[in-house]
Amino acid sequence: MEVLHPNVRNKCEGPGRPANPGVFLDGRAGKGDTCSGEPSIDFPVSVVLPAGGTGERTGLHTPKQFCSLLGRPLISYTIQAFERVSWIQHIVVVVAKESMGLMADIIQRFQHHKVLVVSGGSTRHRSICNGVLALDEEGTAPDRPRVVIIHDAVRPFVEEGFLREIAVAAKDHGAAGAIRPLVSTVIATTSEGFLDHSLERAKYRASEMPQGFTHHVIRQAYQRCTEADFEFGTECLHLALQYCGTNAKLIEGPPTLWKVTYKKDLAAAESVLKESLSESACMITGGRTAAAALAEAFQKAAGALHMGLDPIPDVTAENSRYLLKESNFIQVSINGHCLSEVEALIKALEEANPAALHPLVIIWMRVLTEDEASDSSTAAPTSALLDMASTAKLHQILLYGIQFLQSKDSERWQRSVTRAAEITRTLIRERSPALVGQLLQA
Numbered sequence: 001m002e003v004l005h006p007n008v009r010n011k012c013e014g015p016g017r018p019a020n021p022g023v024f025l026d027g028r029a030g031k032g033d034t035c036s037g038e039p040s041i042d043f044p045v046s047v048v049l050p051a052g053g054t055g056e057r058t059g060l061h062t063p064k065q066f067c068s069l070l071g072r073p074l075i076s077y078t079i080q081a082f083e084r085v086s087w088i089q090h091i092v093v094v095v096a097k098e099s100m101g102l103m104a105d106i107i108q109r110f111q112h113h114k115v116l117v118v119s120g121g122s123t124r125h126r127s128i129c130n131g132v133l134a135l136d137e138e139g140t141a142p143d144r145p146r147v148v149i150i151h152d153a154v155r156p157f158v159e160e161g162f163l164r165e166i167a168v169a170a171k172d173h174g175a176a177g178a179i180r181p182l183v184s185t186v187i188a189t190t191s192e193g194f195l196d197h198s199l200e201r202a203k204y205r206a207s208e209m210p211q212g213f214t215h216h217v218i219r220q221a222y223q224r225c226t227e228a229d230f231e232f233g234t235e236c237l238h239l240a241l242q243y244c245g246t247n248a249k250l251i252e253g254p255p256t257l258w259k260v261t262y263k264k265d266l267a268a269a270e271s272v273l274k275e276s277l278s279e280s281a282c283m284i285t286g287g288r289t290a291a292a293a294l295a296e297a298f299q300k301a302a303g304a305l306h307m308g309l310d311p312i313p314d315v316t317a318e319n320s321r322y323l324l325k326e327s328n329f330i331q332v333s334i335n336g337h338c339l340s341e342v343e344a345l346i347k348a349l350e351e352a353n354p355a356a357l358h359p360l361v362i363i364w365m366r367v368l369t370e371d372e373a374s375d376s377s378t379a380a381p382t383s384a385l386l387d388m389a390s391t392a393k394l395h396q397i398l399l400y401g402i403q404f405l406q407s408k409d410s411e412r413w414q415r416s417v418t419r420a421a422e423i424t425r426t427l428i429r430e431r432s433p434a435l436v437g438q439l440l441q442a
């Protein structure tokens with residue numbers, strides 16, 4: 001039986017849909033930390049991420065918040081953006097009841113913390129209301145009101161500095177919201193579909209997210225609003241003004257605040273994520289002379305392609321710091337072609353960084369001498385590579401292979417190294433799931 005939230009009897013939902021507070025999965029609370037010159041956050045801040053929609057406008061079967069970008073659900077990027085902010089204590093994710101299990105899997109797989117999952121409602125306002133009512137007044141006082149940041153779960157590109165501005169403005173004014181200049185002019189139409197009038201664009205702004213409210217204001221707004229508000233409204237700032245007399249402080253936000261609405265927006269978001277990914281790589285030589293010589297030649301070729309390359313002997317001791325850099329890795333294999341070194345690297349990466357935000361790339365670089373190339377006993381372990389790659393992919397590690405000949409002909413050798421660097425750059429840039437586990441020839 002669902003427990004009705006004590007403060008609302010069927011308020012958020014139509015008949016029969018109560019607010020249904022869950023349990024915090026991990027109540028770790030951060031403390032306010034201040035970057036130089038930025039206002040300190042000395043009051044409790046929680047976040048409500050409405051993610052209970054169906055994403056009809058994408059035309060996809062999967063709701064857009066659960067669509068994968070680079071192998072990771074869109075909502076996981078948004079949650080990560082907030083859980084990296086130390087002064088945010090709790091993140092309430094509001095999902096449709098039928099998605100609660102999927103959301104729990106995502107939290108577990110990507111090691112999200114300080115997350116509470118509650119069930120959504122039939123409209124965005126009802127979902128947000130459920131999220132707000134799941135937060136209680138613990139740890140607050142009149143001079144330290146809890147601030148609630150509300151942010152659409154399908155807006156993954158949100159920065160800490162702007163969140164701080166919204167949170168402080170919400171504490172000071174009761175409500176605050178992100179705005180952006182209008183791109184198109186707003187017009188009103190007659191019932192017959194003709195132009196009635198147009199608004200003077202310079203006087204208006206687009207209301208975006210994040211928005212912030214003191215918990216008291218947003219909770220009172222939802223307790224006083226009407227069924228029509230719940231059914232047809234799209235603006236929380238309006239509810240604060242209409243039902244609490246609170247004029248939100250409006251702050252112009254960066255262009256990155258855009259919302260994923262249509263299918264094309266998913267492709268655009270993935271492209272933005274790709275651009276943010278590290279294109280640098282560490283080349284692990286094992287301290288062997290031949291591998292170090294390859295690394296030197298490869299570094300020149302990679303430099304010409306504007307790709308950073310750090311030759312390192314291993315990822316142990318002081319070099320273990322490379323495991324935490326969200327860098328990519330090239331494991332060099334000369335005169336010894338088993339995959340054991342790759343296996344050890346994958347294990348070290350998983351232990352050091354169990355929930356990498358983006359897929360990391362490992363390239364097994366297999367260099368054959370001319371004698372080995374003609375010796376059938378040194379056939380490439382292609383099936384072992386495929387098996388290892390498919391397991392690693394579950395942990396956001398994309399494993400590829402590149403093989404080439406260590407020719408005695410210097411020109412031929414240089415051409416192979418250059419081709420290997422070009423392939424490496426493409427694999428790192430594209431992170432194509434289709435090529436995972438393949439041994440490509442340079």
Ligand SMILES: Nc1ccn([C@@H]2O[C@H](COP(=O)(O)OP(=O)(O)OP(=O)(O)O)[C@@H](O)[C@H]2O)c(=O)n1
Binds near residue numbers: 056057063121125
């Ligand atoms: N009943 C609803 C409807 C929407 N949302 C959330 O509100 C945010 C912004 O809404 P929108 O972009 O309209 O998402 P959808 O309603 O899913 O999209 P569509 O209108 O295309 O179906 C999204 O994160 C969406 O999941 C929600 O929590 N509960």
Ligand SMILES: O=P(O)(O)OC[C@@H](O)[C@@H](O)[C@@H](O)CO
Binds near residue numbers: 124207209235236
């Ligand atoms: O209207 P939709 O439900 O698609 O999206 C919600 C947006 O309207 C909303 O996030 C901002 O306009 C701020 O209120």
